Amino acid sequence: QGYISQAWDAASGWVLMGAIGVLCGVFAGFIDIGAEWLSDIKEGVCPRAFWLSRKHCCWAEELAEQRDTCELWKSWGEMAGYSIEDDARLAGASFAVRYFAYMGWAALLAGICALLVVRISPYAAGSGIPEVKTILSGFIIRGYFSLWTLAVKALGMVAAVAAGLSLGKEGPLVHVACCCGNALSYLFAKYRLNEAKRREVLSGASAAGVSVAFGAPVGGVLFSLEEVSYYFPHKTMWRSFFAAMVGAVVLSNLNPFLSGHLVKFYVEFDYPWHWFELIPFIIIGVFGGLYGAFFNRFNLNWCSFRNQSALRKYGITEVVCVALVTALLSFPNRFTRSSAADTIAALFSECAPGSVDPLCDDDRSIIMGDLLLACAFKALITIFTFGIKAPAGLFIPTMFVGATFGRVIGMVVEDIVASHESVSMIANACPNPDTCITPGLYAMVGAAATLGGVTRMTVSLVVIMFELTGGLTYILPLMLAVMISKWVGDAFNRDGIYDRHIRLKGFPFLDTKEEFSFATRAVDVMQPPVSADEPPVVLPCDGLTVAGLEDIIRNHTFTGFPIVNNRRDMLPRGYLIRSDALDALAEYKHDPDCDMSAPVQFFEDDAEETSFSRAVGDAMPSEQALDVTAAVHRDVFQVSHTMVMPTVIELFRRMGIRQAIVMREGRLVGILTKKDVIKHMHVMTARHANVQYH
Amino acid sequence: QGYISQAWDAASGWVLMGAIGVLCGVFAGFIDIGAEWLSDIKEGVCPRAFWLSRKHCCWAEELAEQRDTCELWKSWGEMAGYSIEDDARLAGASFAVRYFAYMGWAALLAGICALLVVRISPYAAGSGIPEVKTILSGFIIRGYFSLWTLAVKALGMVAAVAAGLSLGKEGPLVHVACCCGNALSYLFAKYRLNEAKRREVLSGASAAGVSVAFGAPVGGVLFSLEEVSYYFPHKTMWRSFFAAMVGAVVLSNLNPFLSGHLVKFYVEFDYPWHWFELIPFIIIGVFGGLYGAFFNRFNLNWCSFRNQSALRKYGITEVVCVALVTALLSFPNRFTRSSAADTIAALFSECAPGSVDPLCDDDRSIIMGDLLLACAFKALITIFTFGIKAPAGLFIPTMFVGATFGRVIGMVVEDIVASHESVSMIANACPNPDTCITPGLYAMVGAAATLGGVTRMTVSLVVIMFELTGGLTYILPLMLAVMISKWVGDAFNRDGIYDRHIRLKGFPFLDTKEEFSFATRAVDVMQPPVSADEPPVVLPCDGLTVAGLEDIIRNHTFTGFPIVNNRRDMLPRGYLIRSDALDALAEYKHDPDCDMSAPVQFFEDDAEETSFSRAVGDAMPSEQALDVTAAVHRDVFQVSHTMVMPTVIELFRRMGIRQAIVMREGRLVGILTKKDVIKHMHVMTARHANVQYH
Incomplete structure (x- = not known):
């Protein structure tokens, strides 16, 4: 029996990660198929079976060639009675009908989404990645992974994507995966009871979320490692990889896009790149960095303006308005009308001879113009979209901006090569000028560059992109673009969008990426400061009464209090968290017989302790004593007052600790909390920056 | 000017990593080409230009078809005058000549290699990964990355691989890369002066080493993260990736194998795998785990026997003997005669119709027999080879064992499928039975499984294997095999071969993978133990004389001593490392005027310190005082005596600390060193294991 329970104990982690992978795959498949259907419904319907998306509807056509232009699918113009072959006046009316249907559906879906979010689960708004990061760093946001959040996030995401809002479902899938992970971890006592272990499960779930979002299991693990997780031991990495693999396999068996690939924009290029192309790739990288700096700055400004203005009270109206404006401006441009993922897929692809794709037309200048318009439109509207009351990922709109720009650069380079065929460098590199330049690769490099600029991710981004293409060949251009865009972006403002939103929301998040090199010491940062010349707020063991404890807690707002033997010696004994103390007090006072002058008992009266401790001996535990022994943390870290802040x-x-006590001469002289440390870092960094650049 | 120096400071890390990548690529290319040439010389020579390998020699043939059976290359039999078309008697003589030449070259090359290692740089022996791991965990092995080690390792590796010893060059490339990284980091003041930063550079160099060894930049980064590095922040990860990419690009431009790929055994499979194949993959995984447990156990036993017996004095003789035995047994079997990497490449490949590869003959039972013989031979000889006085990597022989076994299983499955074509499950999965099973994939899964069993690596191994094939399709079988093999191996003995060699060598390495869950406390582990009832050995600030310091250091062997205000209060002030104290003492006594009764000055007499400290005030610094202020560590960590050991x-x-001081009641009561902690972990784990399984 011991063996069986041991084996179950060892296996339970794997079972849990596998289950998370399966659930992530299923959710991703549901969201993919749902969003596909509802996106198409903006443009038309399958009269045979209205619940089918255009692609699934046309799948019924017998000949594969007819699937692109199938008759089974009807646009809203056709449904209103205007067939395609009608004369110009009716074509105008058909266009108007389709335009209004498009906008109407967009507003309706956006309204449903916002209603769900605002009325049922406000936590479902946004991408969720800043909050997941914060939670994994040890902060607790109650209810953030609840089942209601999960349901609203999944449904809201389908509605928001279908409404044509400038947002993606990739980031929110991380939140969905974490909700799944959290719910499933409650089935296992080992994870239910241990918060640190549950955080490891959430790290794995994040990896599975990215894995199903991009069909990139390795990239998912690296994303979790680089961007999301705070502490990522090897065991967690291996289990994350397992969850990510399972998720990818489940999703690929659901085959949501009927293409055999997990993402719409999976692509395989046929021709290698050439060294001279590094110049345009660098240009694209610089653009990505500039765009990232621009987007992060203005999105943050808009979000903090929203928080301070009356706008924050009109969340639903805002979403509907943004959806209407987006639909109004999206419909006329062929590249923004269909879903962003479809356009990105087209931008990544090569133009096969005889392709009907609008990107492969001969009117190259018109295409480039439309692409640049689409790029500018997305860049602007996303600033106002990221932060509204809807589940909103940044990956897709950011990739859209980069892919359109990259494709334009690719087309320009194509033209240059075509008109300089005889230049020896080009002639040497490209024996066949027709296959010399792959504009799709430029689009992909552009997508990587803008993503790098906005998120400031590095390795994981390159690996995700590398898993989207079929080979190692293109990893160098992708890496170059991400590197340049990160450098350029960092020159303007330092952090990625997620870290900046964490700071905007005021979460106590201790960034692991920045280096801190100031020679300040613990004594300069601790509370109370040396200059205040007052003793720290402590709970003495020697005869603190319940009333005394209540008094201390009421008079100070600290999140926790160190326990000392007595106020004279200040020898540290442990630490009591404020909320635990309040809970214990409330329970104690609930008893009508309670005695506020009874002592507080901090420690079990065990032999080991009493033999060492005079103080506990002084305060004899009475029947009436308020017993907080279970809540006392004894593993609090001590630092010397001279320890340097780095x-x-x-x-x-x-x-991953939240507080430490500062010791001098063997006495407790102060307390260092995570908040103090974060504040000190910001102050010092800002002061240093002033000295440096002004 | 401030800007320029700042920019250089920011860029220097990248320049350094790029330089490391370039140097790694060049070294790998040199070793690849050198080993190729010397390996071929065992079998024959290019009379036109003796310094060319067979492939480079045959590259001169005009027709590509002739390159496989080219006439320009002569075997030693042909050189001795026996041409291929001669009669049977002469063929026998030719065989004998070739056999003797093969063994002679093997002994000669092995002797050169061992001479280099034993006489010039003993550190060049072995794979180097255990030592690199230990060094990255903070331990110092002087001269391990010296230029002499680099030269001997690179040359010795060429000779050892060419001698046909059962070892590979992949692991040692990590050591070579670290030598390059160490040498280059001395060119940058920022890295020369900061040991922690230099360790980060070495982490990146390890990634570059694996990247050039396997053509797997992502796998290299993950290898460094999972197996080698102790502390791997995001910034290091990104720079490691850069170094790994640069290395891979440089090596691919050197094109050492004339194939366009970075490794001999790069392979692309044409057909997908089927679900029913998971059963043989699981069998292969179990084999991998069993082999790993077997190999680790007996190799460790043999290595510790070697250390204790007289054998350790005959290093050179041992290498030559092992080489002779290897050559004697390798030559008759066609799969072991050529270099192991070539055989692995053939095992991974598919049999194209009409292939001349011996693996694709029709005599399937003979092939399987030869493969199993080769597998058993390699499995046994590697036990005696890993640990001899030669640069020796484990990857190639381990992959060889797994690939031969996997290929046999693949051929068996192929036969089963061929004879059960009509069974519905097989018929459904494989419409075309000829392309149903890919034995090469089985060989690759086998290689992954044995590597997993021996090294117990996980994610990095799967990613390296995944980068060796061209796509994501085969990642699931690889992952399954690695998972099963790790589980099976862990059931027999816990650690990977590198960790076990670290323990065999007695390095103070604190494993980051194992979880420790015992409820012992700091007070149970500290020195001196509570039961001894004696005060800890400390250096008091109040009037310790030079003679007193010398006395304490001579009478105790501890690696360091805490500094306290005085022996009565035992208030901690800092920490002095033994070697620093000895250096300071030696220098002090070098002065003929030295006064052994003068006080030792531990701290600068600065205002901040004196205002807090009675003790320093007591011992007024005199002109004659022994000044150790520069050597005192003030950031020593304090732990409470009740802190639990986990x-x-x-x-x-x-x-990454080496010691902490234990505090009770505000007094220093003991010292915890890394060695104490490691010893305690081993004791507790062993005791726990006894309770569990007996």
């Missing part, structure tokens, strides 16, 4: 910061980062 | 262990692991 070391203290590493201690907070790597050990 | 937390203490995490503190040691994550902060």
Whole structure:
């Protein structure tokens, strides 16, 4: 029996990760298929079976060639009685009908989405990645992974994507995956009871979320490692990889896009790149960095304006308005009318001879103009979209901006090569000028560059992009673009969009990426400051009464209090979290017989402790004593008052602790909390920046 | 000017990593080409230009078809005057000449290699990965990355591979890369002066080493993260990726194998795998785990026998003997005669119709027999080879064992499918039975499984294998095999071969993978133990004389001593490392005027310190005082005596510290060193294992 329970204990982690993978795959498949159907309904309907998307509807056509232009699918113009072959006046009316249907559906879907979010689960708004990061760093946001959040996020995401809002479903899939992981981890006692272990499960779930979002299991693990997770031991990495693989396999068996690939924009290029193309790739990288800096700045400004203005009260109206404006401006441009993922897929593809894709027309200048318009439109509207009360990922709109720009650059380079065929460098590199330049690769490099600029991710981004193409060949251009775009972006403003939203929301998040190199010491940062010349707020073991405890807690807002033997010696004994103390007090006072002058008992009266401790001996535990022994943390970290802050910061980062006590001469002289440390870092960094650049 | 130096400071890390990548690529190319040429010389020579390998020699043939059976290359039999068309008697003589030449060259090359290693740089022996791991965890092995080691390792590796010893060049490339990284980091003041930063450079160099060894940049980064590095922040990851990419690009431009790929055994499969094949893949995984457990156990036993017996004095003789035995047994079997990498490449490949590869003959039972013989021979000889005085990697022989076994299983499955074509499950899965089974894929799964069993690596191994094939399709079988093999291996013995060699060598390495869950406390582990009832050995600030310091250091062997204000209060002030104290003492006593009764000055007499400290005030610094202020570490970590050991262990692991002081009641009561912690972990784990399984 011991063996069986041991084996179950060892296996339960794997079972849990596998289950998370399966659930992620199923959710992703549901969202993909649902969003596909509802997106198409903006443009038309399958009269035979209205619940089918255009592609699924046309799948019924017998000949594969007819699937692109199938008759089974009717646009709203056709449904209103205007057939395609009608004369010009009726064509105008058909266009108007389709335009209004498009906008009407967009407003309706956006309204449903916003209603769900605002009325049922406000946590479902946004991408969720800033909150997941914060939670994985040890902060608790109650209800953020609840089943209601999961349901609203999944349904809202379908509605928001279908409404044509400038947002993606990739980032929110991380939140969905974490909700699944959290729900499933409650089935296992090992994970239900241990918060640290549950955080490891959430790290794995994030990897599975990205894996199903991009069909990139390795990229998902690296995303979780680089961007989301705070602490990522090897065991978690391997289990994350397992969950990511299972998710990808489940999703590929659901085959949501009927293409055999997990994402719409999977692509395989046929021709290699040439060294001279590194110049345009660098240009694209610079653009990505500039766009990232621009987007992060203005999106943050708009979001903090929203928080401070009356706009925050009209969440639903805002979503509907943004959807209407988006639909109004999207419909006329052929590249923004269909879903962004479809356009990105087209932008990544090569033009096969005889292709009917609008990107492969001969009117190259018109195409380039439309692409640049689409690029500018998406760049602007996304600033106002990311942050509204709807589940909203950034990946797709950001990739859209980069892919349109990259494709234009690719076409320009194509033209240059075509008109300079005889230049020896080009002639040497490209024996066949027709296959010399692949504009689709430029679009992909552009997508990587803008993503790099906005998120400032590095390795995981390159690996995700690399998994979207079929080979190692294109990894160098992708890496170059991401590197340049990160450098350019960092020159303007330092952090990625997720870290900036964390700061905007005021979460206590200790960034693990920045290096801190100031020679300040623990004594300069601790509370109370040395200059205040007052003793720290502590709970003495020697005869603190219940009334005394209540008094201390009421008079101070600290999140926790160190326990000392007595106020004279200040020898540290442990730490009591404010909320635990309040809970214990409330329960104690619930009893009508409670005695506010009874002592507080901090420690079990065990032999080991009493033999060492005079103080506990002084305060004899009585029947009436308020017993907080179970809530006392005894593993609180001590730092010397002379310890330099870079070391203290590493201690907070790597050990994931929320407070430490500062010791001098063997006495407790102060408390360092995570908030103090974060504040100190910001102050010092800002002061340093002033000295440097002004 | 400030801007320029700042920009250089920011760029220097990238320049360094790029330079490391370039140097790694060049070294790998040199080793690849050199080993290729010397390997071929065992069998024959290019009379036109003796310094060419067979492939480079035959490259001169005009027709590509003739390159496989080219006339320009002569075997030693032909050189001795026996041409291929001669009669049977002469064929026998030719065989004998070739056999002797083969063995002679093997002994000669092995002797050169061992001479180089034993006489010039003993550190060049072995794979180097255990030592690199230990060094990255903070331990110092002087001269391990010296230029002499680099030269001997690179030349010795060429000779050892060419001698036909059962070893590979992949693992040692990590050591070579680290030598390059160490040498280059001395060119940058920022890295020369900061040991922690240099360790980060070495992490990146390890990634570059694996990247050039397997043509797998992503796998290299993950290898460095999972197996080699102790502390791997995001910035290091991105730079490692850069170094790995640069290395791979440089090597691919050198094109050492004239194939356009970075490794001999790069392969692209044409057909997908089927679900029913998971059963043989699981069998292969189990084999991999069993082999790993077997190999690790007996190789460790043999290595510790070698260390204890007289054998260790005959390093050169041992290498030559092993080489002779290897050559004697390798030559008759066609699969072991050529270099292991070539055989692995053939095992991974599919049999094209009309292929001349011996693996594709019709005599399937003979092939399987030869493969199993080769597998058993390699499995046994590698036990005696890994650990001899030659640069020796484990990857290639381990992959060889797995690939031969996997290929046999693949051929068996192929036969089963061929004879059960009509069974509905097989008929459904394989419309075309000829392309149903890919034995090459089985060989690759087998290689992954044995590697997993021996090294117990996980994600990085799967990713390296995935980068060796061209696509995501085969990642699931590879993952399954690695998972099963790790589980099976862990059931027999816990650690990978590298960790076991670290323990065999007695390095103080604190494993980051194992979880420690015992409820012992710091007080149970510290020195001196509570039971001893003696005060800890400390250096008091109040009037310790030079003679007193010398006395303490001579009477105790500890690696460091805490500094306290005085022996009565035991208030901690700092920490002095033994070797620093000895250096300071030696220098002090070098002065003929030295006064052994003068005080030791531990701290600068600065205002901040004196205002807080009675003790320093007591011992007024005199002109004659021994000044050790520069050597005192003030950021020593304090732990409470009640802190549970799992937390203490995490503190040691994550902060990479070597010692902490134990506090009770505000007094220093003991010292915890990394060695104490490691010893305690081993004791507790062993005791726990006894309780569990007996």
